[in-house]
Amino acid sequence: MNEFDYQQIDDLIHSRIRLAVMAALTTMGPASFSLIKTTVGATDGNLSVHLRKLEEADYLNVDKSFIDRKPVSIYKLTKKGIDAFNTYILYLEHMLPSKEIEG
Amino acid sequence: MTTEHDQKDAKEQLAFIRSIMDDSQKVLADNGDGFIVWGILILLAGLSSHIFQAFNLQQFIGWMYLIFVGLGWIYMITLHKKAEKYAIGNPMTKKIIEAIWTAVLISMTILGFVGAASGTIDLEHLTAVLYTALGTAYYLQGIITGKAWVRNLGFGWWLGSVILYFISGPAAGILAAAMMIGLQIVPGFIFNHQWKAQLSED
Numbered sequence: 212m213n214e215f216d217y218q219q220i221d222d223l224i225h226s227r228i229r230l231a232v233m234a235a236l237t238t239m240g241p242a243s244f245s246l247i248k249t250t251v252g253a254t255d256g257n258l259s260v261h262l263r264k265l266e267e268a269d270y271l272n273v274d275k276s277f278i279d280r281k282p283v284s285i286y287k288l289t290k291k292g293i294d295a296f297n298t299y300i301l302y303l304e305h306m307l308p309s310k311e312i313e314g
Numbered sequence: 315m316t317t318e319h320d321q322k323d324a325k326e327q328l329a330f331i332r333s334i335m336d337d338s339q340k341v342l343a344d345n346g347d348g349f350i351v352w353g354i355l356i357l358l359a360g361l362s363s364h365i366f367q368a369f370n371l372q373q374f375i376g377w378m379y380l381i382f383v384g385l386g387w388i389y390m391i392t393l394h395k396k397a398e399k400y401a402i403g404n405p406m407t408k409k410i411i412e413a414i415w416t417a418v419l420i421s422m423t424i425l426g427f428v429g430a431a432s433g434t435i436d437l438e439h440l441t442a443v444l445y446t447a448l449g450t451a452y453y454l455q456g457i458i459t460g461k462a463w464v465r466n467l468g469f470g471w472w473l474g475s476v477i478l479y480f481i482s483g484p485a486a487g488i489l490a491a492a493m494m495i496g497l498q499i500v501p502g503f504i505f506n507h508q509w510k511a512q513l514s515e516d
Binding site: 225227230231234235237238239240241242243245246249250251278279281283300302303304306307308 | 320321324325327328330331334335337338339341343400402403404405510511512513514
């Protein structure tokens with residue numbers, strides 16, 4: 212446990228909103244912008260910035276299409292994103308005494 | 315080495331992740347087309363059976379139902395399968411809801427055709443039996459997705475089916491049609507509206 216380096220933590224995911232986006236997409240699977248917004252509780256502008264950062268890091272990809280002639284963006288975690296999220300959770304869990312993780 | 319502060323931070327982050335994941339677990343939205351299509355088909359079948367009876371064509375009612383229910387199943391296997399790719403929600407939740415509806419629809423098909431053909435279920439009260447089964451699917455979907463109004467639709471179906479066990483004739487036909495519109499087709503449009511809202515970019 213003591214060998215864990217807190218500095219190695221993935222800063223991209225460590226941000227509150229981006230972490231919420233990653234957690235939500237992990238559970239929900241592919242989701243639209245407005246659904247992520249509702250789940251995460253962020254404003255449009257703020258969420259767009261964070262989604263773009265995750266997209267640039269290749270943690271998620273976006274599929275843009277039209278339904279009833281209205282644009283729809285569906286966001287989905289990539290393999291790299293899923294791995295990064297799982298690694299992040301492992302880092303956090305390693306920081307805690309094992310009895311707290313079980314609880 | 316991790317400090318006490320780091321541990322507190324990690325604990326908070328894990329609790330935050332867990333709360334987001336718990337909230338996301340129940341999210342589910344599909345375009346509601348299955349509710350609308352089945353509702354309209356059954357409504358048309360009910361209406362047709364009254365017309366058949368008026369023209370003394372009772373012997374063809376079973377075949378007519380077979381055609382409408384067959385159309386429903388063809389729709390489920392073809393167009394509905396395509397629409398599923400736009401359904402929003404946790405994959406496991408989607409799978410459970412899909413399984414519930416498939417199981418209930420198969421049960422209803424067996425009750426409706428085998429139950430009626432074998433004479434085990436009285437034709438006058440077949441609708442009551444089918445609506446009881448339908449209530450189960452709505453109730454379970456409401457509980458699993460955390461939507462009280464969908465769960466209450468289940469109670470609506472059950473209550474209506476209890477009444478249908480005691481009445482027959484035109485009154486039963488009107489009540490059955492009203493339930494199909496109010497508890498199936500209208501909710502289908504509400505599902506569709508909610509699904510579009512969740513996909514909207516605004």
